[in-house]
Amino acid sequence: MPRRLPPTKEQSALLPPFPTLAPARIHVPATPEEFAAARAALLAAPVLGFDTESRPLFTVGAHDAGPALVQLATPQDAWLLQLHRPEALQLAREVLAQERILKVGFGLDNDRRSLPERLGTLPANVQDLDRVFARHGFGRNVGLRAAVALVLGQCLSKSKRLSTSNWSARTLSPGQIRYAANDAHGPAALYPALSAWEAAQPPVPAPRRQRGTDNPAADGHIST
Template sequence: MTQRRDTPDKEAIALLPEFPRLGLDRITLVNTGKQAQQAHDALITSPAWGFDTESKPTFRVGEASDGPHVLQLSTGERAWVFQLHDPECRAVAADLLAREGIAKAGFGLGDDRKRIIQKFGVEPAGILELNTIFKAQGYRKEMGVKGAVAVLFNQRFQKSKKAATSNWANLRLSESQLVYAANDAYAAYRVWEETQALGWKP
């Protein structure tokens, strides 16, 4: 029987040293077909990607999101932030998401999956909900990236609420949006990598 384990609370996490995030020098913004193809060629050599999406927030009752507006994929070295306005860029992103044999690891991916099917018309392959790995280890509470980073690295993952609720449909993303989006995917990759090293399975 799996031993029950507790997820660290907010107060405990706040006392931890900060998780070292990717800086802008290791983040590539992708918004054209050519840039997307270059990203594609770099990404397909990796066995897994940290994965997440961002959508413009909806504030009115009944308002439907036409997101995702941003897709972020990361390896252990670099993250790519895809803006999805350009049809060629969107086509490459769809191809990456449908690619078999590469794990796309992240947290809370149910909503991302539904939106991807609606927007791209493809079923994303190899989606790995990292919460399932922690559940198998006895963590009963939904983990999320902050809890996972605290458990595995004894570090605090910083998330900007302002960036999280910003307009991801903007044609020009701010530096804080790029850093936020890239590091959500990068932290997911690092968590996946560490769970592999520990032999943890879903």
């Protein structure tokens, strides 16, 4: 089967804009009351959009301290947990280790490697949505922008400049807050529509059975 090509940035730009969260729906907890509210909301969610941001390294051999920010979101709200705060580190550890909460995002291989050391626990029930699109003939790194275009028919703009900004800053800029929230809110918003999108895709040809094998790989489906 020929590889299917995701929409380019230029093609995505022609679509209606993705409805990003209002500033009041993006939470950066700092007080005990704000952390308590964040904990209650996050632990009540069955599915959360998930991403992290790390301080960029521009020097070869520089020490990588791991993620500085953990982003978690529902379709209605996003929470940005700054891991220099002990309360944020504890909350991220608790939520990510929770088996009953599905965490969905894109490009999560590096997070799986770096978060156990940073958090002191292994993230549980995490699904990299890039693998869903790979099952349907796309490459292994479709990414959030193209996925939003494919599934929702909308354009989610991403800033390269903000992606390499200082995520370990004690105070995040408004642009950083919007960018980080989008990276978790996007997966949370498209996940409910993903099953219907998968069902509408053309069938993927079964892999050719090699001589001497009796169990060709079977195609799976996303968890719900």
